[in-house]
Structure formats: structure tokens, C-alpha cells
Amino acid sequence: MSEPITPFVPVERGVTEHRPAHAALRAAGPLVRVEAPAGGPAWIVTEEDLARQVLTDARFVKDPGMAPAGWDRRVAGLERPVAEQMSVTTLDGPAHAALRRAHAPMFSARGISRYYDRMAAIARELLDDLAASVPAGGVVDLTADFTARFPLAVVVEVLGVPAGHLDRAITACRDLFSPDPVAFGTALTAFAELADAALETGGGVAAELRDRLPGDTGRDDLRYLILVLVFAGQPTMEAFLGFLVADLLEHGLRGTDRESLGEFVQEALRRRPPAPFTLWRFTAVEVELAGVTLPPRTPVMVDLFGITVAPGRPAGGPDLMFGAGPHYCVGAQLALLQARALAEVLTEHYPHARLAVPFTGLRQIDGGGTLGGRLTALPVVLRDEDPRPPAS
């Protein structure tokens, strides 16, 4: 009997190694039965046309209320059912489309580009602080704080959250994963206060979103929509920025021309995507898929990474790293632009930055559940000389 495929078991591996499950899934066929982390059978789509069909077919819904009976929400990584809490990630159909329309102008490439200079300034401030925290030639681990702090500092700025809330936001993001119900509850309170602060201060995307939603949208729903915007991108960005910086330093900063940084960012994302799988979808009715009859409430997800790197897939085809269809990532432009801002700041202001260990010595571990790998450490020398003039 062949070994069962276990795509959700975290695997520690070298920086250039793929998670072994992707090749095994692809070899097993277009629709592969696996054991779900929350128990029972689940199905993974590994073929592109079938994936695009599932991601746009209204019979596959995101509502966690349609998950198999008995699934533990925490183990499965699910939000509350739509009947308890509306969310851009769990609604479908016209209600979801209306919410996406409300988000659209602020998260378009044009809407997000308003914040590019601030993103670069934040990257510069944080790196300068870090460089100043050690003597010239000193080593800093960028995964210790920077790769979490930078994307969160950007998203709170974009939303219009006053700057003093950043440390609380960092703790709250960590505690949303906590098995301790007290820490989890404290995190939810912190997010509600953060959202309220952004709405009261105004001037950012949170207030713009409120103004574009129907006037009867409740305060709790608004707070939740803002929480999702802070939280949805955090684990993905944190992992992605570690790999991006490692790639940039390995391939040499000095030669990187400014125009090609955008392509470099895209390529880094394709090589080691932080969201290699989509989130769960569930069949709302019985569905016939690739010759398999799936009863209602069957969990299905798509292997985005496995499809993208499939041998023979034409290069330059539309990217799947941000998903496809109505649930395509809201934050895709925000993610790409902040990554480019960081790459540009490193290139321009830290041209001699280097890895403190050989690139091939870097290790990664999967973030758990459907998340991809993240570096276990990223030791870097930001500058070899002290930029300050010697004291006379």
C-alpha cells in the first residue's frame, strides 16, 4: 500500500527545498483524497483547469457553517459561521461581491500606491533602528522582529490606526493563534480597540471602507472587517519578506536595477509562496468533480503552488499565488508594493548588506495548517561601517 500523503504536517527543510507533499499530490491525480487535520476525508485539487472551475463555482462555498459536523474550528483554522459573523473571507455570492466592491478602490494598484512613500519610509526607519542597535559588522536576525513588525506597521498606517498601537497589534496577531482562551480574548479586544481608533481618527482605509459600506453596517461587523484586513496578510507577509530579503542578499544588491525589483518580488513569491494552498471550501450540494461524487459539506482546497510549478505549465501564465476567482486576495497589491518598497530601501540604503551565514544554510519550517514555509532565522549584517562620523 502506498504511503498516505500528509500535506499539512510541518516539514523542516533547507531554504531551496519544496514541501515534498506537492509532488506527491500532483502524482496522485487531479483530485486527491487526504485526511483533514480536523479529521475525516478532504480533497485537494492539483490540476489548473479543475482548480479554476472550483474557485469560480457557486456550489463550493466558504461558509464554515458548511464544514463537516464535528470539525474543531481551531484545528481546521476556520472563522465563525456566516450566521454568527459576516466576513469577506466566508461570505459568497451577491453579499460577498458587494463587500468586495466596497474594498476595491482602496486596494487597487492605484489606491495602494498612495502609500508607497510611507511604506519606504517605514522600512528605512525600522532598518536604521536595527542597524544602530548593534556595532558596525554586528549580526541581526531579521526574523526575530523585523519581518513581523514591518508589514504590520504598513497595514496599520494604511488603515489609519494611530502609530502608538503597533506593539499591541503585534502581540494581538500572535495571540490570535494562541490555544489559551484568555490570550485569544485579549487579542480580540485589542483588535476592536485598534479598529475603533482607526475609525475615530479617520484619514485611512478603515474610515473609507466604513463610508463605502451600507449605513446600517453594525460596529461589530466593521471591527471584524478591519481585523481581517490586519490579520489576513500578517503570517503570509512575515514569511514572504524573510525569503525575499534572503534572495535579494544572496543574488547581490548592487547589481539590481530599480525597474526589475518588481519582477524580482513576483519571482520570489512564486518560488516560495506563503499561501501554497487556498483556504477550505465546502460543497453546498452534491457535486460531481473529476469523476468523484462529493456529498454536501465535503471540504475541498486547491494546491496553488503545486499547480504553479507543475512541469510543462507555460511560463508567464496567470499567477495563482494570490488565488483566483471572487476570493482573489484583497491585499495582493498591498503585498507586492510593500515588498517592493522594502527591496528598494535595502538596495539603495544598504547596498553592502549581506547574509551572515551561507544562503544554503538557511532553514525553513512550515507555519502550520495550510501556511507555507518560513525561515527559522535570517542572520544579516546590515552595514560593516558605522555611518556616523567619529566623535572629535
Ligand code: HEM
Ligand atoms: C504575499 C502575501 C500574500 C499572499 C501570498 C496572499 C494570498 C492569498 C490567497 C491565496 C488568498 C485566497 C484564498 C482563497 O481563495 O481561499 C487570499 C485572500 C485574502 N487575502 Fe491575501 N495574501 C497575501 C497578503 C495579504 C495582505 C497584505 C492582505 C491585507 C489586506 C491580505 C488580505 C486578504 C483577504 C482579506 C483575503 C480574503 C479575500 C476574499 O475571501 O474575498 N492578503 N490571500
